[in-house]
Amino acid sequence: MGTILSIEGLRKTYSHGFVPRRAEILKGISFAVSEGEIFGYLGPNGAGKTTTIKCVLGLIFPDAGRIELCGRPPLDPRSKEKVGFLPENPYFYDYLTAREFLDFYGQLFGLASETRRARIPALLKLVDMERAADLSLRKFSRGMLQRIGLAQALINEPSLVILDEPLGGLDPIGRKEIRDVILRLRAEGKTVVLSSHILQDIEMICDRVAILVGGKILSQGCLADLVSEKILFTEIVLSGVEARELAAHGEPLSAMSGRTLLKVYDESRIQAVLDLVRDRKGTLHSLLPRTQTLEDLFVGMVRPR
Amino acid sequence: MRLKTVRVIAANTFKEAVRDRILYLLLGFAAAAILLSRVLALLTVGDRVKIIKDVGLASISIFGALMAILIGTGLVYKEIEKRTIFTLISKPLRRHEFLLGKYLGLVLTLAVMLASMGIIFLGLILVQTGALEGRLLLAILFVFFELILVTAVAILFSCFSTPILSSLFSLGFYLIGHFSWSLDALIKKAHPGLGRTLLRVAAAVLPDLEHFNVRTEVVHNLPLPGSLLLYAAGYGVVYAAFVLTLAILIFRRRDFV
Numbered sequence: 001m002g003t004i005l006s007i008e009g010l011r012k013t014y015s016h017g018f019v020p021r022r023a024e025i026l027k028g029i030s031f032a033v034s035e036g037e038i039f040g041y042l043g044p045n046g047a048g049k050t051t052t053i054k055c056v057l058g059l060i061f062p063d064a065g066r067i068e069l070c071g072r073p074p075l076d077p078r079s080k081e082k083v084g085f086l087p088e089n090p091y092f093y094d095y096l097t098a099r100e101f102l103d104f105y106g107q108l109f110g111l112a113s114e115t116r117r118a119r120i121p122a123l124l125k126l127v128d129m130e131r132a133a134d135l136s137l138r139k140f141s142r143g144m145l146q147r148i149g150l151a152q153a154l155i156n157e158p159s160l161v162i163l164d165e166p167l168g169g170l171d172p173i174g175r176k177e178i179r180d181v182i183l184r185l186r187a188e189g190k191t192v193v194l195s196s197h198i199l200q201d202i203e204m205i206c207d208r209v210a211i212l213v214g215g216k217i218l219s220q221g222c223l224a225d226l227v228s229e230k231i232l233f234t235e236i237v238l239s240g241v242e243a244r245e246l247a248a249h250g251e252p253l254s255a256m257s258g259r260t261l262l263k264v265y266d267e268s269r270i271q272a273v274l275d276l277v278r279d280r281k282g283t284l285h286s287l288l289p290r291t292q293t294l295e296d297l298f299v300g301m302v303r304p305r
Numbered sequence: 306m307r308l309k310t311v312r313v314i315a316a317n318t319f320k321e322a323v324r325d326r327i328l329y330l331l332l333g334f335a336a337a338a339i340l341l342s343r344v345l346a347l348l349t350v351g352d353r354v355k356i357i358k359d360v361g362l363a364s365i366s367i368f369g370a371l372m373a374i375l376i377g378t379g380l381v382y383k384e385i386e387k388r389t390i391f392t393l394i395s396k397p398l399r400r401h402e403f404l405l406g407k408y409l410g411l412v413l414t415l416a417v418m419l420a421s422m423g424i425i426f427l428g429l430i431l432v433q434t435g436a437l438e439g440r441l442l443l444a445i446l447f448v449f450f451e452l453i454l455v456t457a458v459a460i461l462f463s464c465f466s467t468p469i470l471s472s473l474f475s476l477g478f479y480l481i482g483h484f485s486w487s488l489d490a491l492i493k494k495a496h497p498g499l500g501r502t503l504l505r506v507a508a509a510v511l512p513d514l515e516h517f518n519v520r521t522e523v524v525h526n527l528p529l530p531g532s533l534l535l536y537a538a539g540y541g542v543v544y545a546a547f548v549l550t551l552a553i554l555i556f557r558r559r560d561f562v
């Protein structure tokens with residue numbers, strides 16, 4: 001698989017305030033995205049995810065570093081012809097209807113009117129917005145804007161789709177639908193770069209991730225490689241045993257409705273806990289070994305800072 | 306530069322402008338001002354038709370400039386502020402194509418608005434005199450040349466400043482442009498030296514929008530030499546091209562944070 005986006009040593013500093021103060025947002029980041037994968041770009045708010053995307057799309061100019069988009073410099077219109085982009089919290093021309101809006105973006109790509117006429121209804125169907133096709137965008141909810149924004153990102157049938165926080169502001173059903181669209185794009189051979197701070201979304205659909213914290217990439221690679229299979233602790237939910245008796249074996253966390261959630265870090269203690277439950281004639285409700293999640297990895301990276 | 310892309314942006318800008326209520330508010334005021342010239346003529350001593358023509362043409366010029374300034378100054382700024390520019394610049398669209406498209410879209414809107422004001426004005430004159438005068442159209446055409454320049458200036462300020470500040474700057478440009486001719490009189494009175502040199506520099510740099518004011522000649526049926534008209538049209542186009550080039554130079558290096 002070839003590389004569709006490569007970034008090397010990207011740096012960006014902003015100056016702001018009446019007496020300009022410089023803030024270094026990107027501190028020399030490098031990563032590459034291969035064709036056909038869903039790449040998760042992960043980081044807390046303010047880490048520099050959107051700044052990176054803006055550099056890639058030519059919205060801002062980096063101070064240093066090299067970007068190659070579809071084998072060309074990012075400002076080359078020929079590279080942008082193959083890219084679709086949905087910004088964070090999208091705001092579009094609200095005086096246009098959904099159909100006019102998609103038609104406008106189709107024209108910017110130089111699509112012929114027959115192509116636009118065929119593609120627009122298909123995209124409206126894909127994002128489930130057929131019923132709002134002739135409604136002005138000023139009447140759209142945030143979720144609807146997100147959907148129509150995704151449709152405009154796909155109007156040119158791009159090879160690379162860059163989505164900045166695409167699931168923000170959507171209800172659970174909307175999030176699932178957008179996730180399904182993203183997975184469908186991968187099945188069609190497209191590459192998706194997905195920036196998010198919602199870890200579950202990334203974990204569910206991404207092939208590879210890069211974790212950005214404070215303008216630096218702290219980790220990147222396949223999810224399976226990054227997240228360890230090792231059992232971190234075991235969660236036991238039980239009742240009929242006093243919490244103080246359990247403290248010797250693990251960390252009793254909550255005692256609601258007479259049930260206690262016990263976190264046992266030492267695997268050899270699990271049998272002792274089970275013996276204690278049996279001796280006190282208590283009840284074991286569940287026993288779940290917890291492996292490392294992306295959230296654990298992420299929190300572990302962010303917290304020391 | 307791809308003209309097709311510029312045309313797409315221009316068409317969308319036209320759509321945006323004609324769906325903006327402020328345009329119709331200004332058009333309403335302009336129509337009221339043109340029609341009020343009839344009332345004003347009744348209250349004034351002198352040739353009533355000449356007063357209607359003078360006030361009517363002045364109204365078209367002033368409201369045309371207000372339309373150019375109030376819409377033009379928000380045109381680019383709004384795109385950046387509301388972040389609609391993010392999805393545009395990420396498309397195969399060069400920044401200068403975007404800016405030229407915005408400019409041409411507004412120029413087209415102003416042409417339509419001038420035509421609307423012109424129809425009201427010529428209708429009033431027709432009712433008053435029973436004749437249509439081609440020379441009045443010439444005066445309106447020169448207002449259009451002036452607006453080509455004022456729009457370019459409004460877009461230039463819109464590239465780096467808020468609409469309120471840009472409106473003030475553009476209005477300043479418009480006023481200076483209409484009074485800069487008085488610098489010539491000042492230069493003649495000034496003593497030779499640094500003061501006079503500075504005044505000469507100011508006279509050369511500052512715009513002279515009185516080139517586009519042919520109202521007196523049209524209203525009073527004075528001769529209008531072709532060379533004067535050509536010079537004024539050329540002045541407007543060249544000055545506007547210079548201002549737009551400046552706007553493009555600023556806009557092409559701007560970060561959209």
